[in-house]
Amino acid sequence: MSRPPHRGRPATIIDVAEAAGVSRQTVTRAMNDMPGISRVTKERVLEVAKELSYRPSRYGRGLVGHSRRTIGLVVDDLTNPYYPQLASAVVSSATERGWNVMLAQTAGAADEAALVADLAAQADVLIGYPRTADGAPHDALVGVPFVHVDAGPSTPGGGVELDATAAMEDLADHLIERGARRPALLDVGTGTVATDRGRSFMRAMATRGVPAVRQTCELSTFGSGASGARALLAAHPGVDAVMAFNDVMACGVLRAMHESGVEVPGQLRLAGCDGLDLGTVVHPALTTLALDMAEVARAAVGMALGMFEGTVPLEGYRTRVRHRLLVRSST
Amino acid sequence: MSRPPHRGRPATIIDVAEAAGVSRQTVTRAMNDMPGISRVTKERVLEVAKELSYRPSRYGRGLVGHSRRTIGLVVDDLTNPYYPQLASAVVSSATERGWNVMLAQTAGAADEAALVADLAAQADVLIGYPRTADGAPHDALVGVPFVHVDAGPSTPGGGVELDATAAMEDLADHLIERGARRPALLDVGTGTVATDRGRSFMRAMATRGVPAVRQTCELSTFGSGASGARALLAAHPGVDAVMAFNDVMACGVLRAMHESGVEVPGQLRLAGCDGLDLGTVVHPALTTLALDMAEVARAAVGMALGMFEGTVPLEGYRTRVRHRLLVRSST
DNA sequence: TTGAAAGCGCTAACAC
């Protein structure tokens, strides 16, 4: 009686108890299928609860009971097939261990820092790709267990390092064996600083006496792969092999080649990186440096949970996952 | 002093307060960048907090403050590009309104009902595709605001209906104009019960005096699109147009045609459904019945929030989103 | 079968 639920204020357990003329504990018993309550009382309570559209507060519940564990996953853009494939693996891995996954997407966010901070407040640990200008961690992340995927040596927090160097050596051998003599790298970024995997490719080819030229795109999208390929062929008409920064860009290259009438792999061998399912949808299927996403996810989730439990330090811990050459039809 | 943090028990605000020799309130001030605290005290408190690896409990916090709102999104399988594209739109739409999104993936879950129940306990409202054997709602969902995407007329909870009938009419006209005389539907499901969109297609073609044959696949995947297409052409060699249940299957059809040397659209016109980005990656780009995912997401999120606020009833509410014919190169 | 009391971790409001 004392507090009829107002418009806007959600009903609490007390509202239900009073409306049903029982104690709060009895409401708890009814809501949670607990023993020690008569069938009639239970039904009446549930009836009232429904009437009041009562939903137990997860905060009150979490405060007293075994709190649910949740992982915050920060991805850049679910529209880029790389991220859903990672997210799928992370969700599976987390679900297996009884954790939930909360998702944030930084692309298009007005205030990315706020977004990450908010996620950090909701989750016990964070995994992902927060695009902090590659240096200082987000302020909100100090003291928060965080696993950076695709971490560099000096990335703050824990990290899963993705290492393509060995696979790149295999790719170089493979391309040369297939007859490549004028290879090119379609890298991402601005200026002359190659990405790690770009550098690996350049070095692997140079080492074998078949140096590659380098063309860069600003974005790592399908569209920029296509336009980058056109620019590349305009500048270096003799190119007979292209290693693209990732599979999505490689698909763009493939599209551009289709449109220019260049045959793949006949006239141009093409390789991507990441091992996305997407690479099996296009024709010819993409040769790629494949990442085992399930392995990446297991590593990241395992490390994050370790950090949460205190068995893994919050800073400096690293795991490495290696790419593997996966030869399909585009080379 | 009274309660030194044990191994396993996370430090609370009281642990920090005692260790730093201040009150709980002062710890709160330090942690939350609040005014009314001297710089030195603040630093000392933060120091201690770090030492004890203290993280404020989100439950305690949520209980007292303005609780964060979270949407639970249930998808079948992030590996199917349809879902990430929807998820991306939902996350954007939710973020815009200040809500978080928690994600659950039913594919591969040991106990799907438990998964959904758990999500329901964590979130304020649910959106998605819970695969309950199309009838009774999950038990855990009674009283929980739920918006079913792609709802049928009798689906429990709120629903966003996806309606392809009008677009299907346009497609039928388009196919016939392009010369199709022996069209086929590559539907999903078992037996003779066509899907809604399958039925629309059959009817639209029949109405125009160009009846279509129907072939079904068990799954709506890339692989089953490919094998379904092979089976279809084996059974009906003269087919000159295929409408696939969705874009992913249509890509499979395209792959099978490449392999059989059938030209698309030259010998076979091909259309998909959903309007996924994927359709622009393949060659030729896929003609499709496109869904505006941003619109779907806005509708679902808007309805879910309305249900949460009590302005929309928990049952029976419907919104309709229509597909639109998007002609690209495969027809 | 039911109810009363205690307390989970935190912050807003109000002392001092």
Added chain:
DNA sequence: GTGTTAGCGCTTTCAA
């Protein structure tokens, strides 16, 4: 600038 009090909504004792 700092501490004290009260209370958020819930479940877990324990007592009736």
